Amino acid sequence: MNQPAPNIHPSVPQIRQLDEAASNRIAAGEVVERPASAIKELVENALDADARRVEITIADGGKTLLRVSDDGHGIPADQLPLALARHATSKIDGTDLLAITSFGFRGEALASMGAVGRLSLRSRPAGAEAAEITVTAGRIGPVRPAALSRGTVVELRDLFAATPARLKFLRTDRAEAQAIADTVRRLALAAPDAGFTLRDVSGGGEGRVVFRADPDEGAEARVARVLGRAFVDTALRVEAERDGLRLTGFAALPTEARGAAVAQHFMVNGRPVRDRLLLGALKAAYADVLAPGRHPACVLWLDLDPVRVDVNVHPAKAEVRFREAGDVRGLVVGALRHALAGAGHRGSGSLSMAALGAFQAGVPGHHGHHGGHGGSFQRPGPAALDTARAAMAPWPAIAPGGGADPRIPGLSEAPSAPVIAAADTPAPGPLGAARAQVFATYIVAEAEDGLILVDAHAAHERLVYERLKAQRARDGVPAQPLLVPEIVEMASDAAARLLEHADDLDRLGLRIEPFGPGAIAVRALPAALGPVAAAPILRDILDEVTDAGASRSLEARLDAIASRIACHGSVRAGRRLGAEEMNALLREIEATPHSGQCNHGRPTWVRLDRGALDRLFGRS
DSSP states (O other): OOOOOTTOOSSOOOOOOOOHHHHHHHHHHHHOSSHHHHHHHHHHHHHHTTOSEEEEEEEGGGTSEEEEEEOSOOOOGGGHHHHTSTTOOSSOOSSOSSSOOSSOOSOOHHHHHHHHSEEEEEEEOTTSOOEEEEEETTEEOOOEEOOOSSEEEEEEESTTSSSGGGGGGSOOHHHHHHHHHHHHHHHHHHOTTSEEEEEEOTTSSSOEEEEEEOTTOOHHHHHHHHHOHHHHHHSEEEEEEETTEEEEEEEOOGGGOBSSSOSEEEEETTEEEOOHHHHHHHHHHHTTTSOTTOBOOEEEEEEOOGGGEEOOSSTTSOOOEETTHHHHHHHHHHHHHHHHHHTTTOOOHHHHHHHHHTOOSSOTTOOOOBOTTSSBOOOOOHHHHHHHHHHTSOOOOOOTTOSBOTTSTTOBSSOOSOOBOOTTSOOOSTTOEEEEEETTTEEEEEETTEEEEEEHHHHHHHHHHHHHHHHHHHTOOOEEEEEEEEEEEOOHHHHHHHHTTHHHHHHTTOEEEEOSTTEEEEEEEEGGGOSOOHHHHHHHHHHHHHHHTTSSOHHHHHHHHHHHHHHHTSOOTTOOOOHHHHHHHHHHHHHSTTTTBOTTSOBSEEEEEHHHHHHHTTOO
């Protein structure tokens, strides 16, 4: 109980200057966190040296070997010892830290690596002889002649050999190798004019090539190499410029969203960064079209005057600070929202291919003889033929004014009986003409170049949502007063939370007022919803305001609430639609922004290409 605190000394401690080796090991903890961060520093040095080709070789996840070779301008022999000193660099002279255009500028990387491992630096400038220098655990050796045709080779062996405790914090070889590959791919996106080769020689020999990118591929080809051709083919092109800020690149359709934020790449003046402001702007731009927990993929380049961005705010240079942060955020959000709105009803191409791949030739469960067309065949019985003839009967004519609800164009209040449309109607738009409704859920449409499958509920949910937003922005959502107010009972604190948002809900056509303890009276509902129950809507809105709290802007909260309301006013699965209703839905999908996905980011339709269908049946 009477033991002194461990940080209290009986005498005043003496202040002493740490030696260079200790300083370098401390600095290494910031600059070289893991093998991937060492590779980042070395490759950036190569790019700053105007290298056209960079080859990276690793072994055992980078723990035993990291080697970066380049064909850059090299380092003269008499400057090799200086290159290993802390805060020694050829990239800046120290007079201006506001206009930095190179990747590196701190002059810490090589000294830090040499302090925690065995590093060798071999280089040959044009018109000079090659030379080499080594450093082990901070002890620098002499400069010696070497054999090298051009450029620089930096080799780091036994990373953290001088600080073995750090090795315990590294992950498995496989995880570290994956982190290195991700780092190389990000740098390859930042420098599409340079060529990259990543080779893993674990176990000896020539090893295997993990990643390769040729020089002078161009931005689009490089993005396709890193994120896949499917991403480029379906991605939205982003291009915007405002007040000296320029944003270009590619952003994925909402239906191509991923479960983790692993494919979000930002380059600021060619530097790959993971900046909170940019990531937040990306999230805000997609907030209206993605479900929680889903993340868009993107590759975006932001270019601006170097004096308008501070890159000297993080030891690993992974974050930046913008002088006009609001302007940058506004440009990113506006450009992405404009691109998303321009996508209209576009859907995901990869989802279409996945849908086609789900088809199987032949009759499920039948294992009979396979004919010459590659599928099994079983002759249908008389009952099946009668059912098929009945199903293929022409669609009966729909009387004019057959109960269509003017509040939701093209959709009637009562379910329609027919489910098969006549096949002689033209295909007026990209989504074609409705031919059938199957499982009382999906619309089958015939377009000029393929077959369209539409999830009626998901599509109509987006349409109602966009209509509510447009009405709110214009003059408020029209409300339909209830003849008899609906009383909804709930917990007292829940009712209080909802009543705090009564004014916001009124702007959306939903009028509520208190009705005693733990009860709310609903006086009016949004007219666009038609006859719906109020209680489920209020419960969904309560969940939304509870989740959102006060962290979101008023507009964002209103959009989120409108999204919940729209779900209750859309076509439900299990409802039969008539031909006019289905075609009206298709035309509105074509004319509505963001209609390629519902409010939760799910796809609303997929296309099955005619050629792919022919190949499926062996017709090509």
